[in-house]
Amino acid sequence: MGQGASRHRRGGAAVNTATTEVERSSAADRTVLKEAAAEFARREVLPHLQAWEDAGAVPRELHARAAAAGLLGVGFEEAVGGSGGDALDTIAVQEGMLAGGASSGLMSALFTHGIAVPHIAAHGSDELKARWVTPTLAGELIGSLGITEPDGGSDVGSLRTTAVRDGDHFVINGAKTFITSATRADFVTTAVRTGGPGSGGISMIVVPTDTPGFNVDRKLGKLGWHCSDTGELSYVDVRVPVTNLVGEENAGFFYIAEQFVAERLALAVHGYGIAERSLELTAQYCRERVTFGEPLIKRQVVRHKLVEMRRQVEAAKAQAHAVAHLYVEVGVTTETIAQVCLAKETACNTASYVTDQAVQLHGGTGYMRGTEVERHYRDARLLPIGGGASEVLADLAAKLLGYTS
Numbered sequence: 001m002g003q004g005a006s007r008h009r010r011g012g013a014a015v016n017t018a019t020t021e022v023e024r025s026s027a028a029d030r031t032v033l034k035e036a037a038a039e040f041a042r043r044e045v046l047p048h049l050q051a052w053e054d055a056g057a058v059p060r061e062l063h064a065r066a067a068a069a070g071l072l073g074v075g076f077e078e079a080v081g082g083s084g085g086d087a088l089d090t091i092a093v094q095e096g097m098l099a100g101g102a103s104s105g106l107m108s109a110l111f112t113h114g115i116a117v118p119h120i121a122a123h124g125s126d127e128l129k130a131r132w133v134t135p136t137l138a139g140e141l142i143g144s145l146g147i148t149e150p151d152g153g154s155d156v157g158s159l160r161t162t163a164v165r166d167g168d169h170f171v172i173n174g175a176k177t178f179i180t181s182a183t184r185a186d187f188v189t190t191a192v193r194t195g196g197p198g199s200g201g202i203s204m205i206v207v208p209t210d211t212p213g214f215n216v217d218r219k220l221g222k223l224g225w226h227c228s229d230t231g232e233l234s235y236v237d238v239r240v241p242v243t244n245l246v247g248e249e250n251a252g253f254f255y256i257a258e259q260f261v262a263e264r265l266a267l268a269v270h271g272y273g274i275a276e277r278s279l280e281l282t283a284q285y286c287r288e289r290v291t292f293g294e295p296l297i298k299r300q301v302v303r304h305k306l307v308e309m310r311r312q313v314e315a316a317k318a319q320a321h322a323v324a325h326l327y328v329e330v331g332v333t334t335e336t337i338a339q340v341c342l343a344k345e346t347a348c349n350t351a352s353y354v355t356d357q358a359v360q361l362h363g364g365t366g367y368m369r370g371t372e373v374e375r376h377y378r379d380a381r382l383l384p385i386g387g388g389a390s391e392v393l394a395d396l397a398a399k400l401l402g403y404t405s
Contacts, residue, residue, distance in 0.1 A: 030089060033074070034096035040069050041100025049106060050370050052227040056219070057184060058109040060142065066110055067139030071097075075114075080121050081134035087262065087324045090114070091269055098273030099280075101372070104379040105225030107270060112181040115263055116143030116189050119204050119255045123247030132187055132206055144185035146176040146207070146233060147256065154392040156191065156256060157199035161235060163192035165242070170194070170205060172213075172238040182231030183219050185209050190235075191252055199253035204246035213238040224378035260388065261332050264344045265324060267387045271347030272316035274376040275354035279309045281373055282358040285365075296361065305361060309354045316350040319343045338400035341393040344383075348390060351380040 044065055052058050066072050075090040076082025097107060117133045124133070135141040149159050161174025172192055179188070188207045195201025207214060217232040247255060283306055286296040296302050323343045327336050358373040359366035366373050384390040398404055 026088070030092040033089060034092040034099070036069065037071055037093045037096025038100035039096075040066065040071060041097045041102040044069075045097070045106060046101035049101070049103060049227065049375075052106070053103075053370075053375070054226075056226060057229040058106065058227050060184065062110060063142060064139035067137065072111070072113060072139055073137045076117075076121055076133070076137055080129045081137040082121075086328045087265060088321075088328060090262075090266070091321070091324055094266065094269045095273055098270070098277055101277070103225075103227070103375055104270040104274050104383070105228040105375075108180050108225060109228040111266075112145075112185075113137065113143055114266060115145040115180070115259065116185075116187075118259045118262065119189055119246050120206065122258070123204075123251075123255055124206075125243065127243060128206060128246065141186040142181055142184050144179050144181045144188045146179055146188040146190040148176060148178045150175055150177045150232075154388050157202070157253065159191055159193060159202065161190070161192050163194050163203065163205055165194075166239070168242050169239045170242060170245070172205065172207065172235045172240065174235050175217075176233040176235075178220070179231055179233055180228055182233055183216055183229040188214075188233065189246065191256060194252075195250040201250055202252040202256070203249050204252040204255055205240060206244045206246060207235070207238060207240055211238050211240060222382075224375075224380070224382055226378075257337075258332050261327055261336055261340050264340045264387045264393070265320065265327065267383055268316070268320040268323075268340070268344045268347035271344070271351035271380070271383050272313050272320060274380060275309070275316070275347075275351045276313045278355050278358035278373050278376045279306070279313055282306065282309070282361050285362055289363075302361065305357055309357055312350040312353055316343075316347040319346050334400050338397045341388075341397040341400075344387065344393065345390055348380075348384040351376075351383055355380045 044062065063072065070083055071093055073082035074085045074093050075087065078084055094107065113136045117136050120128050121133050132141065132143065136143050147156060147159070149161065152159050161172065161176065163170040163172045170192075172190070174192070176190070186209055188209060190205050190207045192203055192205055193201050194203040213236040215234045215236070217234050220230045220232065222230060246252070283297070286302055286306065289296045320343045323336070323339045326339060330336060355373065355377040359377050362371065362373055365371055368374060388396070
């Protein structure tokens with residue numbers, strides 16, 4: 001079919017059935033991409049995931065293997081070492097990985113570059129892109145994003161870590177906490193205060209982790225996301241060249257806000273993705289588990305639970321995909337920011353409900369450590385906190401949607 005549109009009527013309503021060749025190709029490509037990611041997860045992740053959970057980290061070699069499989073560069077321009085694509089393509093990768101058995105924690109560890117390098121790719125110098133972005137997308141380096149501070153939480157505009165100009169260097173002092181991939185990172189894209197108080201005084205600076213004065217103070221234990229190493233960082237008179245500044249000085253808050261849409265959309269995919277995987281595992285278990293002489297799935301109450309789980313998954317997925325299309329079409333706007341807040345909340349609630357029901361329907365088996373639904377149940381608890389707590393995002397959405405006056 002060419003670019004023309006054919007129109008049919010159903011019940012008096014005009015329905016556009018045209019799909020351009022470009023759209024068809026994109027949909028087909030994403031199907032292939034999703035299956036490739038699922039196969040990678042089944043082959044390279046699922047057999048080893050519990051061992052990585054126990055070890056508290058993902059091996060560095062996995063990054064190289066994911067890059068070789070063409071997964072790390074999706075969503076980044078070819079000019080910086082990526083393989084192109086947009087938010088819909090990155091969603092295809094995430095959905096495939098989760099469908100293949102990857103956990104939300106595994107995704108945060110393996111794809112930390114998704115929050116560590118976008119600011120550099122979008123606003124950094126050619127030197128910074130060549131030194132940090134391209135090798136990271138090749139699986140050779142691991143990056144982290146250093147924003148959250150011990151007293152700051154979601155209040156990015158009040159961060160205290162300072163960077164003071166001293167000749168051709170910045171001298172950085174401060175602390176960061178809850179930093180993903182902190183113990184394995186080769187560099188941290190760090191939010192610092194270079195100007196006055198408030199959001200207008202924030203900049204982004206790349207800090208190599210072998211710089212004197214930089215230290216990983218401790219690795220943090222967590223309820224979930226066990227294979228995703230998380231740490232506390234300190235910066236004591238850390239000197240980095242001014243050329244490590246990402247983009248313009250004091251423009252960092254804008255750069256951070258710009259990338260929050262993609263991060264929150266990714267967390268929404270985590271939510272409905274682990275929910276969908278948990279539903280699949282639970283439906284299969286209910287077919288196989290026999291109690292009182294018949295499979296669990298023969299009981300109406302069980303079937304109704306599965307249907308409700310499915311309903312919530314489908315609703316969360318549809319909402320996230322709608323926001324992704326909006327993001328691709330119009331970029332970061334007030335509407336996009338508000339809608340991604342809503343989509344993340346829907347997906348978080350879906351993950352919480354579905355994983356809870358998955359454990360319930362698995363019975364004692366679901367409560368055992370190492371059972372996949374048990375892992376998803378624990379991992380789901382972080383989603384309403386990460387990328388902006390649900391309460392913070394609800395208030396942000398209220399302001400953007402005009403409900404504050």
